[in-house]
Amino acid sequence: MVHRVIKPSPTPDLVSLARDVLRQTEEITKYLEGNGFSVPLSLQGRRAHLKPRKDLTLLADGPKRFWRQLCGFSWDLGAFQVALDSEFFTLIPAVDRTERIVRQLIAYGVFAEHEAGMVSHPPASLAMQGEEFRCFVHYSMRERLKSSAANGFYLQSGSSEEANGNQDSIAKQHGTGAYEQVAKDPEHSEIFARAMAGWKKLNVQHNDLLQDSFDRANRKGTAIDVGGSNGHISRDFARRYPHLTFIVQDTNRDMLRQGAVKLTDDIRDRVSFMEHSFFESQPPIQGVNACAFLLQQCAHNWAGPDVVAIFKALVSGLESAGTDTPLLINEIILPGRGEWSRHQERLARQMDIAMMAVHGAKERTRAELEALLKEADPRYEIRTVFDDGPLGVLELAMFLGDAVGGNRVDVGCPKAQFEVVDDGTLLPSSITGQTILKSL
Numbered sequence: 310m311v312h313r314v315i316k317p318s319p320t321p322d323l324v325s326l327a328r329d330v331l332r333q334t335e336e337i338t339k340y341l342e343g344n345g346f347s348v349p350l351s352l353q354g355r356r357a358h359l360k361p362r363k364d365l366t367l368l369a370d371g372p373k374r375f376w377r378q379l380c381g382f383s384w385d386l387g388a389f390q391v392a393l394d395s396e397f398f399t400l401i402p403a404v405d406r407t408e409r410i411v412r413q414l415i416a417y418g419v420f421a422e423h424e425a426g427m428v429s430h431p432p433a434s435l436a437m438q439g440e441e442f443r444c445f446v447h448y449s450m451r452e453r454l455k456s457s458a459a460n461g462f463y464l465q466s467g468s469s470e471e472a473n474g475n476q477d478s479i480a481k482q483h484g485t486g487a488y489e490q491v492a493k494d495p496e497h498s499e500i501f502a503r504a505m506a507g508w509k510k511l512n513v514q515h516n517d518l519l520q521d522s523f524d525r526a527n528r529k530g531t532a533i534d535v536g537g538s539n540g541h542i543s544r545d546f547a548r549r550y551p552h553l554t555f556i557v558q559d560t561n562r563d564m565l566r567q568g569a570v571k572l573t574d575d576i577r578d579r580v581s582f583m584e585h586s587f588f589e590s591q592p593p594i595q596g597v598n599a600c601a602f603l604l605q606q607c608a609h610n611w612a613g614p615d616v617v618a619i620f621k622a623l624v625s626g627l628e629s630a631g632t633d634t635p636l637l638i639n640e641i642i643l644p645g646r647g648e649w650s651r652h653q654e655r656l657a658r659q660m661d662i663a664m665m666a667v668h669g670a671k672e673r674t675r676a677e678l679e680a681l682l683k684e685a686d687p688r689y690e691i692r693t694v695f696d697d698g699p700l701g702v703l704e705l706a707m708f709l710g711d712a713v714g715g716n717r718v719d720v721g722c723p724k725a726q727f728e729v730v731d732d733g734t735l736l737p738s739s740i741t742g743q744t745i746l747k748s749l
């Protein structure tokens with residue numbers, strides 16, 4: 310695809326255009342006279358006006374070209390309509406600054422200019438056609454850059470060693486935590502959720518260890534995707550494991566809505582969306598046999614005391630599900646000294662710095678995560694750790710001991726009533742104030 314850049318095209322010269330028409334008319338007239346054809350009335354003695362230029366064109370084209378053009382014109386109109394619908398005429402403002410920015414991107418090879426003034430899309434630009442990937446880059450520029458710049462300043466202004474989740478640099482600028490800030494703006498929520506999906510797609514191996522864990526366990530029932538954003542992982546996994554169902558929990562309604570809209574027929578009945586804060590106890594969900602709780606890239610957004618609160622809130626869900634149902638924590642598990650190559654470690658540490666700047670939080674080692682888990686509930690037991698990938702998996706069981714016979718526990722909560730909504734809107738439940746959204 311080739312765009313013309315920014316230069317105003319020269320205004321057509323009316324006089325030379327008229328001269329051209331006149332010259333062509335004379336040639337046609339000469340040809341007609343020279344070959345014994347009668348000159349049509351419209352051309353006789355009126356060369357200078359050429360008001361019926363259209364007639365001249367029709368005459369010169371002949372009947373077949375006329376019909377061909379007439380039939381083809383509808384396609385041209387369609388192209389114009391697309392150009393208008395997609396705002397081709399206004400997307401790139403024709404101002405000096407646009408050209409300068411485009412030129413810098415050309416210098417990076419993001420755009421190309423093989424011919425002066427003609428800008429085209431090389432692979433670096435074509436890669437941005439994918440919506441989720443583009444959102445990942447967009448989010449990184451839009452949000453992270455600001456936080457990174459502000460980080461040093463706010464750390465100097467007396468932040469504790471590990472800041473409280475709502476005391477990070479963004480919170481200090483806006484007076485709220487990063488996710489509260491995201492939730493205020495539906496467009497921001499959408500970009501963020503797509504950015505998370507884009508980040509995963511950037512390195513498909515990010516889901517490998519989680520997938521291994523699912524493959525090994527042969528789970529049956531419903532996986533609860535806690536803090537699951539727009540459910541991009543649950544949707545992927547629902548396609549991969551047709552015998553499983555998924556409930557995606559998040560507090561951001563726009564993300565949940567976005568996920569419901571993205572459901573396709575093959576998974577529509579197996580993925581549902583529920584508004585739930587992971588700081589609140591997991592409510593038992595009627596008729597649901599929870600086969601795993603997933604906490605993917607959530608703990609790293611929060612400071613230690615917040616993470617302890619999240620782990621505590623999951624206990625009721627694990628208790629009612631039983632010992633076979635694990636909590637799967639899926640995030641970077643920082644390596645010990647020299648365990649990873651420097652290249653791998655740099656990428657992990659980059660994310661750690663991002664968590665410091667954006668959330669006042671951090672990536673953690675296995676030992677750090679274990680200490681927080683034990684603080685939340687000493688019955689948490691690490692069953693397996695896979696920390697050899699960009700996103701590790703910590704498989705945890707809740708040791709329920711003799712008191713519960715090592716099996717299911719009735720935690721004595723009244724069953725929550727969730728309203729299943731089938732038109733894409735959220736309905737609060739009259740009993741619990743929770744909401745569930747399911748696209749049928």
Ligand SMILES: C[S@@+](CC[C@H](N)C(=O)[O-])C[C@H]1O[C@@H](n2cnc3c(N)ncnc32)[C@H](O)[C@@H]1O
Pocket residue numbers: 488505506535536537538539542558559560561564585586587588604605606607610
């Ligand atoms: C880093 S994203 C991870 C999303 C998803 N698990 C993934 O791996 O792509 C963190 C998610 O936590 C959600 N979140 C923030 N506060 C929450 C809360 N109190 N309860 C539930 N989810 C929350 C955010 O809306 C966001 O979707």
